[in-house]
Amino acid sequence: MGTCGVGKTHLSVAILRELIEKKGVPCLFYEFGSLMKEIQNSYSPVSQTSELTVLAPVMEAEVLVLDELGAAEPTDWVRDTMMQVINARYNDKKLTIFTTNYADTRRTPAEETLEDRIGARLRSRLYEMCKTVMIEGEDFRRRFDS
Ligand SMILES: Nc1ncnc2c1ncn2[C@@H]1O[C@H](COP(=O)(O)OP(=O)(O)OP(=O)(O)O)[C@@H](O)[C@H]1O
Numbered sequence: 001m002g003t004c005g006v007g008k009t010h011l012s013v014a015i016l017r018e019l020i021e022k023k024g025v026p027c028l029f030y031e032f033g034s035l036m037k038e039i040q041n042s043y044s045p046v047s048q049t050s051e052l053t054v055l056a057p058v059m060e061a062e063v064l065v066l067d068e069l070g071a072a073e074p075t076d077w078v079r080d081t082m083m084q085v086i087n088a089r090y091n092d093k094k095l096t097i098f099t100t101n102y103a104d105t106r107r108t109p110a111e112e113t114l115e116d117r118i119g120a121r122l123r124s125r126l127y128e129m130c131k132t133v134m135i136e137g138e139d140f141r142r143r144f145d146s
């Protein structure tokens, strides 16, 4: 968890690379919004892939990074699909690394929490699946601003 540019994606990718290169662990990386789009595109009649072709590797990967959890607009369909994917990994006790810009507490009354974005049932599962790492710091991208 952390605000933008603190290095969440960078660290997650570093973990995956180490697992793949040094230990040969089958890993997968997905940015959450892209995963939702790929699943949606698979419904199109001209699509070469089926929903299951997209979902199976996501459910089966030994280690999965789901980057930017909560970033996709939380429609009913997005919530149901997120639940399907994450619940499958929860039931199989598979390791998943999530990153998110959303926190559990609001800093301003208007700010949305992770629970607002992904729903209470999913947030509850994540407490059991994950250890929370709060990353605090400056936006690394600002160092390019001179
Ligand atoms: N420890 C680090 N040392 C040097 N550069 C870093 C480090 N961590 C991140 N960076 C660089 O800083 C930039 C932002 O990092 P990253 O994309 O991981 O942030 P993020 O937390 O995922 O942000 P967002 O919430 O916007 O997705 C990238 O260019 C990344 O390569």
Ligand SMILES: [Mg+2]
Pocket (backbone or CB within 6 Å): 008, 009, 010, 067, 068, 099
């Ligand atoms: Mg990121």
